[in-house]
Amino acid sequence: MRRYLFLADFHGNVPATLAMEKAIAPLGAQEIWFLGDAVGKGPGSRTTCDWVRAHCDHFLGGNWDYGIGGKEYPADDYYWNQLGPERMAWLNGLPREAELWLSGIRFRLYHGRPVEDLMTVDMDKSVLSAAFHPRGEHFGGIIFADSHRPFFRTLNDGYMMNTGSVGNSMGVPRAHALVVDAEPGRAPGPLVCSILSVPYDNEAAAELARQDPGLPFRDAYITEVLTGVYSR
Ligand SMILES: [Fe+2]
Secondary structure (H helix, E strand, O other): OEEEEEEOOOOOOHHHHHHHHHHHHHHOOOEEEEOOOOOOOOOOHHHHHHHHHHHOOEEOOOHHHHHHHOOOOHHHHHHHHHHHHHHHHHHHOOOOEEEEEEOOEEEEEEOOOOOOOOOOOOOOHHHHHHHHOHHHOOOOEEEEOOOOOOEEEEOOOOEEEEOOOOOOOOOOOOEEEEEEEEOEOOOOOOEEEEEEEEOOOHHHHHHHHHOOOOOOOHHHHHHHHHHOOOOO
16 A cells, blocks of 8 residues: 655644644655645745655645745735745646546546536535536546545545645644555555544644734734634
8 A cells, every 4th residue: 555645735834744744754754745735825835835845755736836936916015025936837837637546446636626616525516527527537536635624535436535634724723634545556455544634733823913914904813723613
């Protein structure tokens, strides 16, 4: 079996990212996938962007990566100044999708938006089903991020696995990731899927934001890291 880690939605939260780093070290993952949103929201986007580039093996972009990397919204100049042109070009050039065969199942990997609309665990399955059949193709599973809530759901189309968020978790304000043990490739085999839930110093993350008066939507970010309640 090969161990895969799927990490996403770091969003400039350095205490959460470092807690995740400590938690994954003993897991011995052989392949680490980044599924988008390294930056934006929190005050430490430069650090979380560099962390992702240093620690992950494969990279996909998220809506914040493209928005900030492509200078989509002038209000994001706080992040542009922090990241600089080289990081922004890297973010803007990230691929949007990938596929990965695990234990005989063809998985579609992407962040969520802007490839699909936001997908949540409580959505009607007829809506979610479309994500398994893009462009006339057929996938047996989806591994994605963007909702900031880890979940696992089984449809007739196949498995849906959401990574949750490292730095901006909704629901339970801990750092989350997805761990999959599988046989690489198209031969059918057993598959183990786990949600990794890591406590971190939420108050330290809030304090870093309090010390940075220029951070856009600062109060919303502080509430989110302390409570896990979406506040923008
Ligand atoms: Fe995100």
